[in-house]
Amino acid sequence: MLLALLLATALQITNPTYVDAPPTMPKGTKMAVLEGDPKSPGIFTIRLKVAKGATLPKHTHPRAERVTVLAGKVRVTINGKETTFTTGGFYVNPPDEPHTVAFDEDSELQLTCEGPWGMQYVD
Numbered sequence: 575m576l577l578a579l580l581l582a583t584a585l586q587i588t589n590p591t592y593v594d595a596p597p598t599m600p601k602g603t604k605m606a607v608l609e610g611d612p613k614s615p616g617i618f619t620i621r622l623k624v625a626k627g628a629t630l631p632k633h634t635h636p637r638a639e640r641v642t643v644l645a646g647k648v649r650v651t652i653n654g655k656e657t658t659f660t661t662g663g664f665y666v667n668p669p670d671e672p673h674t675v676a677f678d679e680d681s682e683l684q685l686t687c688e689g690p691w692g693m694q695y696v697d
Contacts, residue, residue: 590606590621591606592605592606592621598693598695599622599630600625600629600630600677602624602628603622603623603625603628604623605620605623606620606621607620608684610689612687612689612691613690614689614690615688615690616688617686617687617688617689618689618691620684620691621682621683621684622682622683622684622685623680623681623682624646624677624681624683625680626646626677626679626680626681627677628676629674629677630675630676630693631674631695632673632674632695632697633672633673633693633694633695633696634670634672634693634694634696635691635692635693636669636694637669637687637688637689637691638669638688639666639685641664641666641667641685642662642663643659643660643663643681643683644661644684645661645681646678646679646680646682646683647659647678647679648660648676648678648681648683649675649677649678650665650667650673650675651673651674651676652667652668652671652673658678
């Protein structure tokens with residue numbers, strides 16, 4: 575019975591619907607919400623498509639971000655240490671930790687976070 579209930583409520587998305595990402599993201603970034611609501615408390619998962627050459631200047635998030643690189647090449651700098659992630663790479667942005675992100679290739683990321691999602695640019 576429990577297995578049947580779990581299977582009946584399973585969420586499967588094979589073709590996410592992408593829309594323009596919030597204006598805090600680089601111009602042209604597309605976002606698909608897979609589960610939850612990034613604007614509300616609770617767990618959510620989104621995908622982001624970001625163009626080659628895009629950057630996110632130094633910023634923070636109020637809660638941890640768990641990021642999987644589904645495609646592309648992404649450089650993340652935290653505490654002066656730059657790390658490059660390619661397809662299949664995974665990293666966690668700690669809460670309130672200033673970091674930058676640069677996209678060396680057209681990239682697709684999947685983020686699982688706790689909402690509400692926020693991004694604060696810092697000097």
